[in-house]
Amino acid sequence: MDITLNTIDKQFGQFKALDNIDLHIESGELIALLGPSGSGKTTLLRIIAGLEFADGGGVYFGGEDVVAIPLRKRQIGFVFQHYALFKHMTVRDNVSFGLRVRKGEIRPDKAAIRRRADELLDLVQLSELGDRYPHQLSGGQRQRVALARALAIEPKVLLLDEPFGALDAKVRKELRQWLRELHQKTGVTTLFVTHDQEEALELADRVVIMSGGKIAQVGSVDEVYERPASPLVFDFLGSTNRIPAKLQDDHLIVGGQQIVRYNGNQTGNVTIYVRPGDLRVAGTRDIGLDATVLNVQRTGPIVRATVEIPSTGQRLSVEMPHLHHDVKQLIPKQTLRLRLMQFSVFAAEPDLISESIIAPHLIGRERLRQA
């Protein structure tokens, strides 16, 4: 079932939670709503579910306006961050709840309900725990019960509100993988809300990045990661070095040093956005950014270093795979020349605190290929 959102507005008192949201989701897509807290992503999800009412705009499932359809007839599978399992029911009764409350002809008989519940428990790999109560399960197991319960009503749309937010990192990773597989098996149009960019990038077909009640960018994982439309999106999708620079004579200049060629046809103050992992050591004859290594840490397969630009005193972080040949040059107190492999250039320094996304515009994005 495809979903269309049409100019959705929502206001809580003085606070504009959602501002003119348009979005189309294809049938069978797996979509992440990504954004910092307060960006409106959960409100949007709850409006799609019908748990919240928009002040203006329309929600369409397969072309049909659903705003007037009561909650219990919408056939939406919803998974809450804190599971919202019925504590006094066994796992099996939780899963079969949506079938047991049906009335008349559409209610399957007892044996069929039980069979369906067991099938779903099988699907979420909990077939042996049907007689337990929710409190006897771990967090990850509870969330899988919640999913099975949501799937029992054969939902047209599956909505998940920070589904892995309350779980620890390892369980989270496992569940992500598993949700991805489940989505491939069932093909239900799925939206999930998250503030974890790694989760969004790993799971989703497309990512909707929200900020301040607006959609900052929509695109495939590659699109938003490789071509962030704004400093905010860039910043939100991973760790960032922001280097104030000057654009002049077809070069970016930091502290008087021409660090990289750049055909901007413009002159003025800019900010270079570069990820720690996109910095490498340049040869001595290449142009680049001179920096002094302050310290080097190895964290598993990644080596992280903090370096300082002597001319401006700014500190940058650098990351590279531990087997990369540049690693051996990361020696504390050593001065080296850094090459910016891939970066974005935005005009002026954006105001990240107020999350405004209008202020700076993208001037360009550059990617250097290794010779």
Place this chain on the structure above:
Amino acid sequence: MTFTSRSALPGFHLALGYTLVYLSLIVLIPLAGVFFKATELGLAEIWAILRSERVLSALTLSFGTALIAAALNAVFGTLVAWVFVRYDFPGKRLFDAMIDLPFALPTAVAGIALTALYAGNGWVGQWLEPLGIKIAFTQVGIIIALLFIGLPFVVRTVEPVLRDMEKELEEAAALLGASRWQTIRLVLLPSLLPSLLTGFALAFARGVGEYGSVIFIAGNLPYVSEIAPLLIVIRLEEFDYTGATVVAAAMLVIAFVMLFVINGLQAWSNRHKVRNQSLALPVQGAKQ
């Protein structure tokens, strides 16, 4: 060495000793005294006192009215708590404070007020009397007094549980297709049941022991509207101390049995909360 496992927190023996001594002094010894006093009579004599019609009807009345009042309070007190938790309305804080009044008010004040209201010439009574409904000086009057006394017990035990009840549970039920009534019956009430039973038990216990408010409105006709606590007082005034303690001991036993049953019900309604961590499997449990 001891019957507890070792604990890093000190003072267990002292604390246990203190608790036992205090409980004995304040509760156990006085209650045991009732039984000792009662056993001054032989079993046959005790039996005879208990089987006398006046005692039987007083005991039936006390426990019957207390049960009815507690049951009514359980229903309507829950509704009151629900309204307080879910809705905002002008004067809410004032009404909220008024709920506690029966706790604080001397019960005689309540008795006098209720009698004045419901007597044949009272504000409410004068309208009911022509309809043939008599409240003051009947068993209905007793139930009304006990309703007044027991209300805060139900409201105050149910309220916090209602407040903590996740709104998400209701949302989840609705999204799964449950009607409002199904949500209440299958989701809300079962999670409310333990605290509802506690409130019921408290209101009931209070109702059985209530004296001050009841004796004003009951009229205290032997065999009809004479409650057991009053009968005990009457026996005492007749210097029939053993007779009084026999009735007292009977009340004690009945009350104990009933609270025991309610406790059992509570444990049953809480059965899903019994911790059993050894049962939990690792996350990648069943099928690999």
